[in-house]
Amino acid sequence: MQIVIIGSGNVAYHMAKAFVQNNIHLAQIFGRNEAKLNKISEELEIPHSTKNLVDADLYIICVSDNSVEAVSKIIVKKDCLVTHTSGSLPKDILAGEYRKSSLYPLQTFSKSKELDYANIPFFVEAENNEDKKTLMDLASKISSKVMESTHEKRKYIHLTAVFACNFVNHLFSRAKEISDAQEIPFDYFLPLIDETVQKIHEIEPKAAQTGPAVRNDKRILELHEQLLKDESLEIYKTMNHSIQKMYEL
Template identity: 65%
Template sequence: MKIVIIGSGNVAFHLAKAFTQNEISVSQIFGRNETDLKEISEVLGIPFSTEKLLDADLYVIAVKDESIEEVSKIIKEKNCLVAHTSGSVEIEKLIGNYRKASFYPLQTFSKTKSLDYDKIPFFLEAKNDQDFDLLKKLAQKISPKVMKSTFEQRKYIHLTAVFACNFTNHLFAKAKEISDSQNIPFDYFLPLIDETVEKIHQISPKDAQTGPAIRQDEKILNSHKKLIKDKDAKDIFEVMNTSIKNMYKNQNSEL
């Protein structure tokens, strides 16, 4: 089976690397950014092009959500399968006379950060059982965590990921701003962050919650609020604490 990956960003790089490490041959990496494509090619030994798209049995489109529809139009093959990697775009956005699918890896990707690909869940959607089975076999060469999902499910999977990953990382960034403002090394907070994440591998996030908001400790909450000068940080502080207090009404906890 000939596979072409379209894209040169974080997802394209890691998918190409995951395929290569699991002996899945990739015939070409195709895209517009020659610098990034060349870097991927040199690291993984996969041919690249910015001009001529090779014929393939499977095209994996790993580009920004807003570019998927336009990029999908460049594929002229009729007897092929085209799958995008988005959690928030329906497969009907793929424009072309070919078979359509979704091949969604649930992970945050950065080129400079190595990943254990066998821990990444893959959520798949296809128009027919044959195409789904093909994608399933492909994904299972990378990870045992493979699940069939509809577009409706994928939307909620992506929304959950935004809360669990994107929002959480933004809170880390805002926390670092506070520690930096007082010349406190942010590294000192990493054991706390690690334990917070490690804990939810063993108990539910709701049961793992600690802190002044769950205790309804208004004295501490007010003293913290007075320390915050940044408006965005203060808004986040108020919204988060209100949400925690509402979730744990009539409950008590100890830090």
Template identity: 45%
Template sequence: MIKIVLLGSGNVAQHLLQVMLKSADIELVQVFARNKSSISHLITKEQITSNYQDLKEADLYIISVSDNAIAEVSSNLPFENRLVVHTSGTSELSVLDDKNRKGVFYPLQTFSKSKAVDFSTIPICLETENERDYKTLGTLANLISKKAFAISSEQRKSLHVAAVFVCNFVNHLYEIGNQICDDNEVPFEILQPLILETANKITELSPKEAQTGPALRKDTKTIEKHIEFLKDSNYKEIYTLLTQSIQNV
């Protein structure tokens, strides 16, 4: 049984909280939350505190807050030489206060409070200062996921940048496609099988091998028609930039 104190109540924290509650081998001792009402529907009020001095003893303290708040939360912890980790994709190990042992427990996934996720498929990126603490994080990772990786701070930074491209930017392109459909009274759902097939295809092919479309074919007449069709100057610029990027790879 591994004892956990979770500090935070945002998207990532709430998903971690829920998956930990499902494991018979994890004891969620306590949750620190400034806004208790945000998680009161998930655990009892007795398990929630907003006072650092009331934090209970545990094997592991997970700080799951915004990147800007990690250092403040870490420095306010009223104890020393315990294992404290954060869940950030971009913050280094060094952002944590030196008074405690440091680590990173980064689940690489997009989280929304209203959308359940299967944690068993989520890669967990781990980093610690020593082997003993890595084993602790590895034990927790293996209890909630089938995929755990030793990833340094620099590697994690590169992963996070790559994730912005393949997730956040791609989702924004979905929104542009959705807007184009709405403007022309076309159901966006017609594009959904195409979106799913494109995502599934890169589990078997490299993204370069999976690339199709007028940019790859250098179909200049089609490209010109598309740019002419687009009335929004921002959409025109994005279309042109992505077309050039595909052709330059």
């Protein structure tokens, strides 16, 4: 099977790397950014181009959500399978006469961060059983966590990921602002963060909750509120209210 990855950003890089590490041949990586493509091509030894899209059986579009539809129009071949890697877009956003699908890797991607691709879940959606099997088999060469998903379910998967990843990381950023302001090294909090994350590998997040809100410790809650202002104070109040509502305190 001839496979082409379209894109030059973090998702394209890691998808290409996952394929190469698992001995899945890539015919080309195609995109607009010559400098980024050169780096990916040199590291992973994949042919690249910004002008000539080679003929392929499968095109994997790894670009921002806002660009998926426009990029999909450059594929004029009809007898092929095209997939995007978005968590929120329907497969029908792909604007061509080819067969349409999605292959969503549930992970946050940074080019400088090494990843264990075998543990990244992949969610597959396709128009027919044959294409679904093709993508399921392909993803299974990379990861042990592959499942079928409709667009409706994928929207909720993406929403859950925003809560579990993006929002949590934002709270890390807010926490670092507080520690920096008090000249406390943020890395002193990393063992606490690591233990919190490790704990939910073993018990349900709701059962793992600790802190003044779940204890309904009004003295501590009021003290903390006196130390905060503006957005951080609003976040603090909102989070504590949500915790107490969950535990009916």
